[in-house]
Amino acid sequence: xxxxxxxxxxxxxxxxxxxxxxxxxxxxxxxxxxxxxxxxxxxxxxxxxxxxxxxxxxxxxxxxxxxxxxxxxxxxxxxxxxxxxxxxxxxxxxxxxxxxxxxxxxxxxxxxxxxxxxxxxxxxxxxxxxxxxxxxxxxxxxxxxxxxxxxxxxxxxxxxxxxxxxxxxxxxxxxxxxxxxxxxxxxxxxxxxxxxxxxxxxxxxxxxxxxxxxxxxxxxxxxxxxxxxxxxxxxxxxxxxxxxxxxxxxxxxxxxxxxxxxxxxxxxxxxxxxxxxxxxxxxxxxxxxxxxxxxxxxxxxxxxxxxxxxxxxxxxxxxxxxxxxxxxxxxxxxxxxxxxxxxxxxxxxxxxxxxxxxxxxxxxxxxxxxxxxxxxxx
Amino acid sequence: xxxxxxxxxxxxxxxxxxxxxxxxxxxxxxxxxxxxxxxxxxxxxxxxxxxxxxxxxxxxxxxxxxxxxxxxxxxxxxxxxxxxxxxxxxxxxxxxxxxxxxxxxxxxxxxxxxxxxxxxxxxxxxxxxxxxxxxxxxxxxxxxxxxxxxxxxxxxxxxxxxxxxxxxxxxxxxxxxxxxxxxxxxxxxxxxxxxxxxxxxxxxxxxxxxxxxxxxxxxxxxxxxxxxxxxxxxxxxxxxxxxxxxxxxxxxxxxxxxxxxxxxxxxxxxxxxxxxxxxxxxxxxxxxxxxxxxxxxxxxxxxxxxxxxxxxxxxxxxxxxxxxxxxxxxxxxxxxxxxxxxxxxxxxxxxxxxxxxxxxxxxxxxxxxxxxxxxxxx
Numbered sequence: 001x002x003x004x005x006x007x008x009x010x011x012x013x014x015x016x017x018x019x020x021x022x023x024x025x026x027x028x029x030x031x032x033x034x035x036x037x038x039x040x041x042x043x044x045x046x047x048x049x050x051x052x053x054x055x056x057x058x059x060x061x062x063x064x065x066x067x068x069x070x071x072x073x074x075x076x077x078x079x080x081x082x083x084x085x086x087x088x089x090x091x092x093x094x095x096x097x098x099x100x101x102x103x104x105x106x107x108x109x110x111x112x113x114x115x116x117x118x119x120x121x122x123x124x125x126x127x128x129x130x131x132x133x134x135x136x137x138x139x140x141x142x143x144x145x146x147x148x149x150x151x152x153x154x155x156x157x158x159x160x161x162x163x164x165x166x167x168x169x170x171x172x173x174x175x176x177x178x179x180x181x182x183x184x185x186x187x188x189x190x191x192x193x194x195x196x197x198x199x200x201x202x203x204x205x206x207x208x209x210x211x212x213x214x215x216x217x218x219x220x221x222x223x224x225x226x227x228x229x230x231x232x233x234x235x236x237x238x239x240x241x242x243x244x245x246x247x248x249x250x251x252x253x254x255x256x257x258x259x260x261x262x263x264x265x266x267x268x269x270x271x272x273x274x275x276x277x278x279x280x281x282x283x284x285x286x287x288x289x290x291x292x293x294x295x296x297x298x299x300x301x302x303x304x305x306x307x308x309x310x311x312x313x314x315x316x317x318x319x320x321x322x323x324x325x326x327x328x329x330x331x332x333x334x335x336x337x338x339x340x341x342x343x344x345x346x347x348x349x350x351x352x353x354x355x356x357x358x359x360x361x362x363x364x365x366x367x368x369x370x371x372x373x374x375x376x377x378x
Numbered sequence: 379x380x381x382x383x384x385x386x387x388x389x390x391x392x393x394x395x396x397x398x399x400x401x402x403x404x405x406x407x408x409x410x411x412x413x414x415x416x417x418x419x420x421x422x423x424x425x426x427x428x429x430x431x432x433x434x435x436x437x438x439x440x441x442x443x444x445x446x447x448x449x450x451x452x453x454x455x456x457x458x459x460x461x462x463x464x465x466x467x468x469x470x471x472x473x474x475x476x477x478x479x480x481x482x483x484x485x486x487x488x489x490x491x492x493x494x495x496x497x498x499x500x501x502x503x504x505x506x507x508x509x510x511x512x513x514x515x516x517x518x519x520x521x522x523x524x525x526x527x528x529x530x531x532x533x534x535x536x537x538x539x540x541x542x543x544x545x546x547x548x549x550x551x552x553x554x555x556x557x558x559x560x561x562x563x564x565x566x567x568x569x570x571x572x573x574x575x576x577x578x579x580x581x582x583x584x585x586x587x588x589x590x591x592x593x594x595x596x597x598x599x600x601x602x603x604x605x606x607x608x609x610x611x612x613x614x615x616x617x618x619x620x621x622x623x624x625x626x627x628x629x630x631x632x633x634x635x636x637x638x639x640x641x642x643x644x645x646x647x648x649x650x651x652x653x654x655x656x657x658x659x660x661x662x663x664x665x666x667x668x669x670x671x672x673x674x675x676x677x678x679x680x681x682x683x684x685x686x687x688x689x690x691x692x693x694x695x696x697x698x699x700x701x702x703x704x705x706x707x708x709x710x711x712x713x714x715x716x717x718x719x720x721x722x723x724x725x726x727x728x729x730x731x732x733x734x735x736x737x738x739x740x741x742x743x744x745x746x747x748x749x750x751x752x753x754x755x756x
Contacts, residue, residue: 048704048746069704072747091746093663093702095648096725114651114661120724148661148706151653178706270473273492275529283492283526285471291740324471326426326447328526328556346498347474361745362669365738368426368469369450372743 001220002307002351006264009376015349017370018267018288022050022356022377024058026262030228031059034217034254037232040239044088046215046255047073049357054377055259056080067253071098074107084108090174090212090253092117092133092149099124111174111212113151115159122166130168131212132156134197136175136190150175153197160204172206172249173197176214179256180302182224184234191242198248208247213239215253219260220354222303228257256357263356265293265373269348270324281318281337286350289323289330293373294352295362297332302358304332307351310341317342325368379598380685380729384642387754393727395748396645396666400428400734400755402436404640408606409437412595412632415610418617422466424593424633425451427735432755433637434458445631449476452485462486468552468590468631470495470511470527477502489552489590491529493537500544508546509590510534512575514553514568528553531575538582550588550627551575557634558680559594560602562612569620576626586625591617593631597638598732600681606635634735641734643671643751647726648702659696659715664728667701667708671751672730673740675710680736682710685729688719695720703746 006021035043044067045059051073056066060082068074069091077087084106089099092113099110103125110125112118113133121130135150151159156173163170177190194211201209217231218224239250265288273283288294296302306321318337323330363372384399413421422445423437429451434444438460446452447469455465462484467477470491477488481503488503490496491511499508513528529537534551541548555568572589579587595609596602617628643666651661666672674680684699696715701708741750 051744051747068747070702070747072744072749074747076747091702091704093649093700093704095646095665095702114649114653116652116724117649120649147655147712148700148709149704268473271471271492271495271498274494275492277525287473295742322471322526324448324469324473326469326471326527331526334525346494360743362742364673364740365743365750366429366450367739369429369446369448369452369454371450 001261001353002264003262005378009378010266015266015268017374018265018293019374019376020263020265020293020355020359022052022055022259022263022375024054024262024377027055027259027356028058028062030258030262031062031064033229034232034252034257037229037236038239038250038252039236041213041250041252044090044251044253045258046253047077048361049255050259050263051076051361052375052377053080056082067255071101074102074105078105088212088251094120096120096124103128109171113149115162118163118166118168122168126167128168129171131172131174131210132170133174133176134194136177136193153193156197157200170206172201172210172212174212174214176253177216179216180218180221180224181216182218182226184226184231187235187238188241191238195242195246198246202246208249210249210251212251212253215255215257217254217257219256219357222305260357261354263354263359265352265355265359267350267352269344269346269350272344272346277320277334277337279318279337281320283322284319284340284344285322285324287324287370288352288373289325289332291323291325291327291330291364291367292370293355293359293363294323294332296358298329300333300335303336304355305353306338306340307353308341308344309349310343314341314343316340319344324370327368379639379731380642381640383756387756388644393644393646395752396643396671397752397754398641398643398671398733398737400430400433400637400641400753402432402640402755405433405637405734406436406440408636408640409440409442411607412610412630412635415607415614416617416628416630417614419591419628419630422468422629422631423636424631425455426739427633428637428641429454429739430753430755431458434460445633449479452480452483456483466590466629472498474498474502481506487549491527493540496541496544496546500546504545506546507549509550509552509588510541510548511552511554512572514555514571531571534575535578548584550579550584550590552590552592554592554631555594557594558596558599558602560596560604562604562609565613565616566619569616573620573624576624580624586627588627588629590629590631593633593635595632595635597634597735600683638735639732641732641737643730643733643737645728645730647722647724647728650722650724655698655712655715657696657715659698661700662697662718662722663700663702665702665748666730666751667703667710669701669703669705669708669742669745670748671733671737671741672701672710674736676707678711678713681714682733683731684716684718685731686719686722687727688721692719692721694718697722702748705746
């Protein structure tokens with residue numbers, strides 16, 4: 001959405017290059033919506049989605065927890081005043097240095113998905129609480145997380161005797177069904193499988209095992225119109241169905257859903273070409289593309305929505321949307337052209353909606369000499 | 379290759395995060411190799427491949443020309459002392475501001491591929507020399523440049539009467555067969571088509587039309603072992619065959635081939651997992667991946683070669699190679715696992731060879747909290 005705050009900012013500050021305005025009010029609302037719907041789970045904001053210091057400070061002020069992926073993200077949280085005790089080091093790929101640093105500053109929870117990573121945690125964070133990430137990845141996610149992460153649930157169960165001999169405290173398991181998981185119907189089977197593991201952990205003496213159900217809560221792109229609150233309520237219902245008779249300590253890790261619709265990007269048409277595709281769509285080149293903010297549109301993965309200043313009644317025309325660099329992969333929408341006002345011209349303003357997640361952090365340091373997406377969060 | 383200079387640097391400077399060492403000696407040698415083989419063409423270094431200030435300064439010192447993609451790259455060249463008269467603004471997607479800036483500082487040559495961009499050049503750089511980029515893209519390139527760029531040759535010929543009425547000086551055409559074009563056999567047909575256009579331009583009163591044959595000269599990745607000098611000699615031969623009887627002003631735009639084998643990256647194994655793929659390959663997670671330097675390995679596009687400090691006789695084992703972020707697209711080689719010493723361990727040093735092109739500039743500002751690839755050029 002184009003928030004009131006973003007419109008006011010854009011109108012009062014001169015444009016020089018593409019910029020993202022993120023509404024902190026909306027970030028807080030989204031976090032509260034999720035935490036309130038999933039009231040039995042502790043809600044860790046996935047910093048990777050948007051690590052702007054003001055976002056971290058605002059969420060910290062309301063007592064949020066944070067999921068971090070690296071030493072760099074831990075340092076960003078600490079710099080924003082977040083107590084280390086409210087961090088979870090959820091990455092399964094951690095350098096020894098990063099583990100040692102996290103342990104030293106007081107991060108209480110670590111995740112592994114193989115014996116070697118468990119051994120590293122035991123060595124560099126001796127005695128620390130740990131979760132094993134299991135592979136329940138969903139194929140339905142827009143940005144799936146398969147193969148790279150997670151051990152097979154039965155492998156974990158086989159490895160339990162070995163893990164008990166390591167100097168760490170196995171507290172439970174985590175999983176992640178994949179980012180932008182629009183089909184809430186994927187949750188029940190995953191939770192049923194998680195329950196099987198959790199139940200087994202209870203027989204091994206872990207009283208109320210921790211279960212981190214990850215993120216995946218969808219943002220309102222063109223492909224999803226279901227609404228965040230409703231989605232979270234359905235997940236809460238699925239959790240209740242699965243665990244009403246099984247003591248479990250729940251946590252979740254939303255990132256995208258907290259920040260996406262809080263952000264709107266202002267950009268410009270760099271060139272409206274008279275060249276057309278064989279389907280008759282004009283090429284529309286923006287001053288923003290895959291390399292300075294819209295990496296998730298690569299291969300037409302995330303279907304961002306666009307708006308312009310043209311009157312809403314203007315006739316529409318299909319456009320192939322492309323970024324500004326001399327790189328042919330820097331094309332945003334070609335297979336599925338986007339309908340935009342036919343009268344658009346070079347220099348016209350374009351808004352990219354629901355763009356607060358995975359935009360600034362994915363921007364390159366300056367490919368083709370274009371500066372990374374600027375962010376204002378207020 | 380692991381240059382002498384890079385090995386000395388790595389041995390004498392403590393490691394903190396992945397770093398690229400680029401040998402300026404080798405950059406100069408490569409530029410001279412190309413310029414000498416293609417002696418009838420003016421050789422413009424494509425800044426986008428690696429815009430490090432020391433590289434620009436070294437090439438400037440030997441009188442090189444430069445192809446730029448944006449106002450940002452023009453500013454980088456000027457800051458390195460390059461005279462604006464040795465720049466070509468080769469991007470076909472330029473904001474009006476960028477054209478006006480280039481014109482004001484004295485950039486003499488601009489490129490368009492549609493009437494609207496030609497009109498912009500005429501308006502913001504009145505009277506400037508311009509080339510029309512035509513679409514002769516090769517499907518054989520590793521990183522093809524199709525569809526997004528270039529007008530059909532016959533469309534250009536039809537538009538000539540209109541272009542003559544604009545306030546610009548049409549001097550000729552440019553084309554680009556695509557980056558890392560390993561099959562030199564693609565050149566003759568492209569040059570034959572270019573000759574057809576050039577010949578027609580001569581009948582329109584352009585005495586010795588400019589022909590920018592682009593870049594695409596391949597770097598020595600796993601997929602190409604032909605050698606740069608030999609490749610350039612074959613291209614020179616094809617140029618001679620095509621244009622020996624047609625006056626033409628030749629230019630070329632190598633980027634990758636100038637810097638790739640001058641650079642070597644030092645990285646570390648973050649985790650050697652005991653998990654295996656169904657083919658039996660272990661997952662090997664490095665502290666560098668798609669988002670902090672190796673974007674071109676995405677979807678296994680560019681096949682970087684790896685080396686380690688293990689003795690050369692050590693037994694090898696297939697590894698799936700992955701980056702360190704919590705993102706499943708951050709996987710470098712999965713379909714084609716890479717044979718590396720079986721004894722590799724967490725913390726071991728890894729070299730990534732021929733990594734001087736399209737690595738630093740593609741790095742994100744800090745996705746997942748990992749710093750962008752550091753570069754030392756000396």
